[in-house]
Amino acid sequence: MLGHATARQVGELYELQPAEVQERLLDAEAHGWARRPTYTDSSTWSMTDLGRQHGEQMLSDDLDAHGTRQKVEEGHRCFLPLNQRLGPLMTRWQLRPTDDDPLVFNDHLDPLYDRAILHELDRLVAELRDVMTVLAAEVPRFGVHQPRIDTALARAWDGDHRWVDSPEVAAANLVWIQLHEDLLATLGIPRGADF
The missing domain is CATH 1.20.120 (Four Helix Bundle (Hemerythrin (Met), subunit A))
Known part of the structure; x- marks a missing residue:
């Protein structure tokens, strides 16, 4: 949704602690779902195509589950x-x-x-x-x-x-x-x- 964002920006959007967001982003990076682009500030994150697919599947599953x-x-x-x-x-x-x-x-x-x-x-x-x-x-x-x-x-x-x-x-x-x-x-x- 945010495109390129820092852990702080994501945290502000969803009222989460930046340190918690950063940990989850590091986990997502390890799975190949998120990355820190080399052409910009290393504190900025974006989703990979694999991450977008995974996220959309999670969102779909959530709709069906509820x-x-x-x-x-x-x-x-x-x-x-x-x-x-x-x-x-x-x-x-x-x-x-x-x-x-x-x-x-x-x-x-x-x-x-x-x-x-x-x-x-x-x-x-x-x-x-x-x-x-x-x-x-x-x-x-x-x-x-x-x-x-x-x-x-x-x-x-x-x-x-x-x-x-x-x-x-x-x-x-x-x-x-x-x-x-x-x-x-x-x-x-x-x-x-x-x-």
Whole structure:
């Protein structure tokens, strides 16, 4: 879900101690499920293809063991129309077309334009909250996503535009993508196959 992450970042996400996470990552490395890429900081971890397959099998087994697959599939179906609305909204946040150029970047100097988009994002996130409540009741792990999106949106409303779509922070768009990845992995759906 996080791509490349440190033990601290994983621990923060799931309220685990970094030392415990580090030990589990070392175990995963020994099984060939995780690695520390040589091209980046050695404290950063990523999953291997074998690790992704193993993790997805564990997630699938967990759904079946707890009888939650149908509810998570229903949650995913409810998520899809919301996900389809997010893309165009992020495009409108990033671009501010003119008559002369449809690809002009939004300079965020028009607060009315930005507020209109934030209001739409508020409505979308409110609808997502209903889906996430059901999903988190079935699979508590899903409960990490909504608070992170809510925090990002609140910071965007406070005037820090990075919290809408910047990859440098846990922005609303980035956390939404991570939620989507979590759903795909949990249900064993290949990326791009659920649109």
